[in-house]
Amino acid sequence: MTKTPFFNASELIDAQNAQDPNSEIYQSQSHPKELLYSNRMYSKLMEFEPNASEEVQIAAKAQHICRWKIARDSYPMDRVGYLTWRGNLKKFHAETTAAILEKVGYDSEFIDRVSFLIEKKQLKKDExxxxxxxxxxxxxxxxxxxxxxxxxxxxxxxxxxxxxxxxxxxxxxxxxxxxxxxxxxxxxxxxxxxx
Known part of the structure; x- marks a missing residue:
């Protein structure tokens, strides 16, 4: 069976998130925190909107990809610091995901759309x-x-x-x-x- 770009991208996103040094106990088992979050995002999306496009499915899985690499305390602990951190994280998540999508053969239009979604552009306007x-x-x-x-x-x-x-x-x-x-x-x- 030929593996699809979606399957390959999902595997690579999971492999990145599996490296999270932070863990969370869920159902008596320890999980890498961002891998668990990614799986929850994907499951919830498919439960809520089973016909979601491939772009949204990947954006959901990669929403927090490698989040631990940009620590909150590396920015000032005030509102401006928080907003700057969040903004930089969105770009980082989008860029990290774009590199994976390019590697598995998605075209630039698809990649740009996933980045747009991860950066949560046009909230309330874009479905x-x-x-x-x-x-x-x-x-x-x-x-x-x-x-x-x-x-x-x-x-x-x-x-x-x-x-x-x-x-x-x-x-x-x-x-x-x-x-x-x-x-x-x-x-x-x-x-x-x-x-």
Missing amino acids: ETQLLEDVICLVFLDYYLEPFVEKHDAEKLKNIILKTWNKMSEIGHQEALKIKYSDANLQLIKEAIGL
Whole structure:
């Protein structure tokens, strides 16, 4: 069986993310943190929009590719530092992914589209950028809200949830309310979004 460019790209993205020195315990097993995130992004995308284009599928898998290589504390620990770090990360993720896609034989138009999506350009205007953002928010709410709850007070959490909610589409909102939250977290979400 001939391996497709998508299969080869996926393997290379996974191989990069498998090198993450940071790990996360999930279902009693230790996983490289960004490989686990990548798998969650892809699974959530296919569950939410099974007909997503190949470009979106790759952008979802590569959303945080090699994120550990640009540490948050290498930038000033203020809002400007945070925004600069996030902006540089998006470019880094897009460039790292573009190199992989070129290597496995995708054309420049395809690669440019994946970069556009990874950099989350034209959010709320471009349907596929919005789809990717919905999936990012759904993955956060499903897998990463709980650790946030342990670190922050209720008001800060409500602010984080509301910002997340405002980035999502109406279909994203409907999907978010289907996630199985703890009673306390569901109550927090409802308070944050005014339900």
